[in-house]
Amino acid sequence: MLSKKILIVTGDAGEGYEALYAYHRMQEAEFEAVVAAPSKRRLHLVIHDFEPGWDTYIEKPGYGLDAQVSFDEVDPATYDAILILGGRAPEYLRNNARLLEITRHFHDSGKWVFAICHGIQVLVAAGLVKGRNVTCYEHVKYEVEMAGGTWLPQQAVRDERMVTAQTWQSHPEFYREIFRCLAG
Numbered sequence: 001m002l003s004k005k006i007l008i009v010t011g012d013a014g015e016g017y018e019a020l021y022a023y024h025r026m027q028e029a030e031f032e033a034v035v036a037a038p039s040k041r042r043l044h045l046v047i048h049d050f051e052p053g054w055d056t057y058i059e060k061p062g063y064g065l066d067a068q069v070s071f072d073e074v075d076p077a078t079y080d081a082i083l084i085l086g087g088r089a090p091e092y093l094r095n096n097a098r099l100l101e102i103t104r105h106f107h108d109s110g111k112w113v114f115a116i117c118h119g120i121q122v123l124v125a126a127g128l129v130k131g132r133n134v135t136c137y138e139h140v141k142y143e144v145e146m147a148g149g150t151w152l153p154q155q156a157v158r159d160e161r162m163v164t165a166q167t168w169q170s171h172p173e174f175y176r177e178i179f180r181c182l183a184g
Helices: 016-028 089-093 097-108 117-125 138-146 168-183
Strands: 005-009 032-037 042-049 058-066 081-084 112-116 156-159 162-165
Touching: 005 016, 016 032, 016 042, 016 058, 016 168, 081 097, 081 117, 081 168, 089 117, 097 112, 097 117, 112 117, 112 168, 117 138, 117 162, 156 168, 162 168
Parallel strands: 005 032, 005 081, 081 112, 112 162
Antiparallel strands: 042 058, 156 162
16 A cells, blocks of 8 residues: 555646656656646647757756646645646646646645645745745746745755645755655
8 A cells, every 4th residue: 555645746848857756756656646737638848958059948848747637627635735847837837726726725725735846836826835934946036036935945845734845956865855844
């Protein structure tokens, strides 16, 4: 029997490395990892990276990943934690009223809320960063600050039952903290 059930949130243009790493890492820890998106189907993930001569990151097509449930099918009461991934997906996911309701449920129920990179945009839209210490991709920090949160430069930051991280380069620090939280 799997000990924890983790809701992993992404969508089209979600960061592929973050998605596959999260999904496989949770399975490796013998947690039930469930990928949720606006609809139950194969998602088109992307790769974000930096190349010389560019002022910002570039985007390339990445691997696909199946969303096992749609947001409308999610019963947040049956999960132990939510993990919101980055990439470009949060830019539109933050407008999904059902996802914001789900995210608030985790927070209001005292469950774990994890977000990496642009995933913070969902937490901002859900009204969950005010008065919090968080981190995220540095070019999203002004959204955090405008929402009343404090952006910190660490790779991963824990504030009560919320853990945030900057980018996929933060995986070691982020997942060490996640697994400390889930073990408690």
